[in-house]
Amino acid sequence: MANKNFDECASFLIDNGLFVGRICRLENVLKTIIAKHGYVKNVSAALSESTALAVLLANALKFDGLFTLQLQGNGPVSTIVVDVTSGGTMRACANYDKDRLQKAFTLRKNEGEIEATPHLLGQGTLAFTIDDGKGNYHQGVVELQGKTMEECALRYFKQSEQIETMLRLFVEVPETENGTWKAGGILLQRIPDIGGKKVDMADLPELRNEAEILLNTLTPEELFSENLTLGEILHRLYHANGLNITKDNHYEFKCRCSREKLLKTLRGFSEEDLMSMLDENSKITAKCGFCSEEYEFTMPEIMQQKLN
Template structure:
């Protein structure tokens, strides 16, 4: 039923001859094994299942190292980043995909956004005293419930001011993020979904994360000759195989995503689409912060003013931005003067 055999020797691929889909009969290493920072879509054709796998190293480390978060918060934010990359890669959009969790526990908020170019960033809000009071064993067993204690999970696709914003919201009712994803798709999209996520550190202290997600396609799209009963059996088998993934192999930088797909589904007809790069968003937009500040009233801005400037710290990148009184004068204030 799969999960057997070693990957065949990998061959190099000519960058000028890249097809949209590649059969995984002979895994092809498309990037050096260390790191990756890509997401790969794939299809298990006979089983009528689509999937995504991502491995984040430099991008994840850059985002998490910007913040001096305690380990439990960093791990949870890391899992949220991995999950966001998986989910956003399944959508067609031009703008930002935003995943937000708001809770009532020691961690009150987690926010991650992924641009259509694959740039990621994220931050968390937490209460240090409340976090110190949480039992580490509870965090290990059920991090979402232990740290967030309920709340909601929201997915938002923002394609700019002239387009409608898509948003889906469900209660946070899973022990782990993968459970919450399953609950969301069952409630909102009626798509059977399963996911596995792992986050950890390399021997050199760098953050690394990996995630795989499977989704069962509608029965109307079943390949010719495949019955509904056979598809249900295949779906159960594929979920079981994915659940056999161990954290140490998911985080092994010497294994590519294709290597992991081969380990699990080497007996299936799997086709892998071209990888999509993922990177940490290098800088925030000063003009966007300025626009946000200009929404405040004059009295509020005056209260924030120190030595003729207002200093704003971006929660995503932890960079400080300074704005002068002249910059913060809104058109309304100028007209009144």
């Protein structure tokens, strides 16, 4: 049965707005995404973690737009892409080399263990892009340095945005092959120009310290408990800190691919390249990397419009 309290992200304030926070946990949406791909366990874990991070960050969007998290590396996993719309739809995919991944496990003698996401990607970058749908993009990129995704993301906020951030991410690996993955996290930020006008700044170090200590008390059992809502979890953590829950968004899977978009991509290829892509039925099949939907095209269909 679907967990009704999952696939949500709640935004909140504590200490009179001195800190803004978000907490999320995903299950059904991950189940749909992972079922579309059939990735190996380690890749599903990295994808789940990236998805939770993307939701925590996308939930800060204050306008209609698209948030994209992109990891790229020279390791066995070469890319992970998650995109989340302000309307609450999301999709995700990963590219990896199964043989290289297997070789890495054999070499490290750690097959079956879940490795930290940056470890699977090797040297590379973590990029966040915001697209407002009107042709305006804002992108931040940081080198993928850190033992964990948390460390890499914190480095981004420190370097690129200069925003003091606290972050924890969790992934629950299913016990059985067909069990469901859960991922979630909590993020707290101090945004100097916005919050905390009613707070004496001399209290800041102590309040920050307390907020962080409480953040670190959150356990995966609590976050993934089916008996607690996100509001109840936040209440447990921050009821004594003037907790104010400001927003609660729901997330679901939806791919944004279409015949038209793929046609446009195919029209970018030369006629020679397109000819080499034809199958025995004189058709070109293009598969969406995000949802695995297959689209079939004929050469005249592509060329005709190409000429127009």
